[in-house]
Amino acid sequence: GENVEQHPSTLSVQEGDSAVIKCTYSDSASNYFPWYKQELGKRPQLIIDIRSNVGEKKDQRIAVTLNKTAKHFSLHITETQPEDSAVYFCAAYRPGGTSYGKLTFGQGTILTVHP
Amino acid sequence: DSGVTQTPKHLITATGQRVTLRCSPRSGDLSVYWYQQSLDQGLQFLIQYYNGEERAKGNILERFSAQQFPDLHSELNLSSLELGDSALYFCASSPQVAGFNEQFFGPGTRLTVL
Numbered sequence: 001g002e003n004v005e006q007h008p009s010t011l012s013v014q015e016g017d018s019a020v021i022k023c024t025y026s027d028s029a030s031n032y033f034p035w036y037k038q039e040l041g042k043r044p045q046l047i048i049d050i051r052s053n054v055g056e057k058k059d060q061r062i063a064v065t066l067n068k069t070a071k072h073f074s075l076h077i078t079e080t081q082p083e084d085s086a087v088y089f090c091a092a093y094r095p096g097g098t099s100y101g102k103l104t105f106g107q108g109t110i111l112t113v114h115p
Numbered sequence: 116d117s118g119v120t121q122t123p124k125h126l127i128t129a130t131g132q133r134v135t136l137r138c139s140p141r142s143g144d145l146s147v148y149w150y151q152q153s154l155d156q157g158l159q160f161l162i163q164y165y166n167g168e169e170r171a172k173g174n175i176l177e178r179f180s181a182q183q184f185p186d187l188h189s190e191l192n193l194s195s196l197e198l199g200d201s202a203l204y205f206c207a208s209s210p211q212v213a214g215f216n217e218q219f220f221g222p223g224t225r226l227t228v229l
Binding site: 034036042043044045046049089096101102103104105106107108 | 117148157158160163170171173205217218219220221222223
């Protein structure tokens with residue numbers, strides 16, 4: 001099955017710096033890669049996603065890049081703010097047909113942005 | 116608010132007991148997923164249901180079972196509870212259109228086994 005590795009497990013940056021989180025996946029059939037942000041005690045929420053036919057996607061201060069050949073994708077946050085502090089999860093979705101498929105999550109990265 | 120609801124929010128019980136967690140997906144979503152998140156752990160996929168039928172299984176223990184009802188709500192049953200079952204249990208739903216499946220998470224149920 002799919003295996004998603006996420007690094008680093010913790011990341012500490014100063015406000016205004018950039019943060020980069022990297023993930024690798026094992027199953028070349030995976031075609032959808034969402035990133036979720038989870039604040040303490042709250043639900044994971046989708047912040048950005050990328051499909052396998054796209055190499056890069058940007059939404060304001062957040063961007064995601066995908067290298068299908070190397071099977072890795074990264075989340076880039078620029079001009080970090082204290083409210084960006086949270087746990088970030090990458091995931092890889094392997095389709096299995098119209099009615100099923102599996103989303104495999106990475107282990108998560110605890111991002112702390114210091115004012 | 117994602118549109119996915121879960122009840123109860125908190126559950127405290129003793130070892131050996133059985134509990135049922137409930138999830139109502141977003142209107143129109145046919146798929147329901149269950150995840151377990153232990154302290155300092157990531158999201159562990161347990162099981163997926165699509166329109167009432169089991170579709171995918173993850174790391175779900177034999178003591179755990181789930182089902183999805185005709186109205187599409189789902190229940191996760193946890194039995195013979197152990198201390199290690201204490202965790203946050205999330206339900207997520209998706210429309211399950213071919214090729215794309217953003218999952219919307221509910222607020223979770225925090226289970227504490229004493």
